[in-house]
Amino acid sequence: xxxxxxxxxxxxxxxxxxxxxxxxxxxxxxxxxxxxxxxxxxxxxxxxxxxxxxxxxxxxxxxxxxxxxxxxxxxxxxxxxxxxxxxxxxxxxxxxxxxxxxxxxxxxxxxxxxxxxxxxxxxxxxxxxxxxxxxxxxxxxxxxxxxxxxxxxxxxxxxxxxxxxxxxxxxxxxxxxxxxxxxxxxxxxxxxxxxxxxxxxxxxxxxxxxxxxxxxxxxxxxxxxxxxxxxx
Amino acid sequence: xxxxxxxxxxxxxxxxxxxxxxxxxxxxxxxxxxxxxxxxxxxxxxxxxxxxxxxxxxxxxxxxxxxxxxxxxxxxxxxxxxxxxxxxxxxxxxxxxxxxxxxxxxxxxxxxxxxxxxxxxxxxxxxxxxxxxxxxxxxxxxxxxxxxxxxxxxxxxxxxxxxxxxxxxxxxxxxxxxxxxxxxxxxxxxxxxxxxxxxxxxxxxx
Numbered sequence: 471x472x473x474x475x476x477x478x479x480x481x482x483x484x485x486x487x488x489x490x491x492x493x494x495x496x497x498x499x500x501x502x503x504x505x506x507x508x509x510x511x512x513x514x515x516x517x518x519x520x521x522x523x524x525x526x527x528x529x530x531x532x533x534x535x536x537x538x539x540x541x542x543x544x545x546x547x548x549x550x551x552x553x554x555x556x557x558x559x560x561x562x563x564x565x566x567x568x569x570x571x572x573x574x575x576x577x578x579x580x581x582x583x584x585x586x587x588x589x590x591x592x593x594x595x596x597x598x599x600x601x602x603x604x605x606x607x608x609x610x611x612x613x614x615x616x617x618x619x620x621x622x623x624x625x626x627x628x629x630x631x632x633x634x635x636x637x638x639x640x641x642x643x644x645x646x647x648x649x650x651x652x653x654x655x656x657x658x659x660x661x662x663x664x665x666x667x668x669x670x671x672x673x674x675x676x677x678x679x680x681x682x683x684x685x686x687x688x689x690x691x692x693x694x695x696x697x698x699x700x701x702x
Numbered sequence: 703x704x705x706x707x708x709x710x711x712x713x714x715x716x717x718x719x720x721x722x723x724x725x726x727x728x729x730x731x732x733x734x735x736x737x738x739x740x741x742x743x744x745x746x747x748x749x750x751x752x753x754x755x756x757x758x759x760x761x762x763x764x765x766x767x768x769x770x771x772x773x774x775x776x777x778x779x780x781x782x783x784x785x786x787x788x789x790x791x792x793x794x795x796x797x798x799x800x801x802x803x804x805x806x807x808x809x810x811x812x813x814x815x816x817x818x819x820x821x822x823x824x825x826x827x828x829x830x831x832x833x834x835x836x837x838x839x840x841x842x843x844x845x846x847x848x849x850x851x852x853x854x855x856x857x858x859x860x861x862x863x864x865x866x867x868x869x870x871x872x873x874x875x876x877x878x879x880x881x882x883x884x885x886x887x888x889x890x891x892x893x894x895x896x897x898x899x900x901x902x903x904x905x906x907x908x
Contacts, residue, residue, distance in 0.1 A: 642901040698757030
């Protein structure tokens with residue numbers, strides 16, 4: 471057999487004795503109308519191109535909510551301040567997910583939380599989990615939260631929103647008031663972030679007054695859903 | 703030409719005459735940066751590493767707390783408007799609506815392609831007093847979908863939900879809006895409260 475009759479995957483050698491191969495040359499791959507965002511998928515006998523699913527496939531999610539009321543003393547004296555400086559580890563609204571029972575942080579994928587006890591709060595000895603900020607790797611995320619205020623008196627108020635670590639607002643602002651001050655507007659705090667690096671997001675205060683850092687058993691929930699790759 | 707000059711996908715035979723070819727040697731595959739559980743995705747010219755998961759498309763109309771007064775007095779014959787200087791729209795084929803041609807980054811809905819959607823929105827209206835109420839509902843074309851919602855004056859003790867939400871599946875393109883159903887004590891002097899606090903969030907889930 472002479473060299474010039476050798477073929478690899480149906481491709482003849484060039485004059486230098488080399489042959490390049492592309493996926494379409496392989497015996498067990500068959501393309502049909504190949505388009506961007508197609509995947510190669512095994513169909514039982516060979517590989518074929520199929521469109522990447524354009525439907526919801528949430529691969530990563532984070533859920534945490536308060537599930538117990540603070541019992542420590544003194545927590546009522548500590549209040550939040552406006553989120554305008556490097557304070558998002560201690561000044562963002564935190565979730566206190568206890569060490570057991572429903573509501574403990576549930577995480578899938580590579581999302582993460584930062585566990586920080588704001589200054590002045592008593593953690594106690596039961597390993598309570600204070601989550602103040604949330605780490606999100608590259609990708610697109612839907613951010614969802616709800617909360618209620620725990621104010622020192624009826625004149626307190628807060629305007630809250632999802633924020634990144636540079637205090638950029640990531641969605642609608644929500645006014646949180648004492649029960650006696652009216653409950654105007656949506657109490658759902660939504661956000662969206664599209665990042666090509668790992669960042670931290672948190673629930674920050676555009677403005678706030680007399681909003682105590684005390685923990686409440688109900689009313690605070692955080693959900694983060696990864697909805698896709700980073701979109702440039 | 704001698705045997706030891708033969709190359710397959712850029713790879714030379716070893717001393718036994720075998721040629722080992724890996725994925726990255728194939729001319730239209732580039733596995734740079736591949737991570738566990740990723741697959742190969744065609745990018746129009748070659749296969750590159752990427753995640754298997756699809757992407758949930760969203761439309762998010764929100765101001766990120768920037769200011770603009772509501773562009774018209776609330777009226778039962780109008781739709782709810784949202785302010786979005788930098789609207790997010792990752793749904794292929796979706797386009798934003800401004801039915802009353804108000805411009806200035808105010809939108810009153812979105813034309814969506816066929817699909818399944820989770821939708822939610824809010825209104826933060828301006829009222830002249832404690833009787834102030836504005837009820838609204840999401841609509842697909844002229845069909846009301848989801849729950850009725852209400853914006854109310856802070857001194858109004860109405861117990862309607864603030865947010866309207868719906869799930870809607872359509873086999874064809876449709877216009878999504880939030881239609882104002884009833885209005886009491888709307889204020890012709892408008893503020894930036896809706897710009898800062900109102901939102902429309904659409905998730906395309908199928």
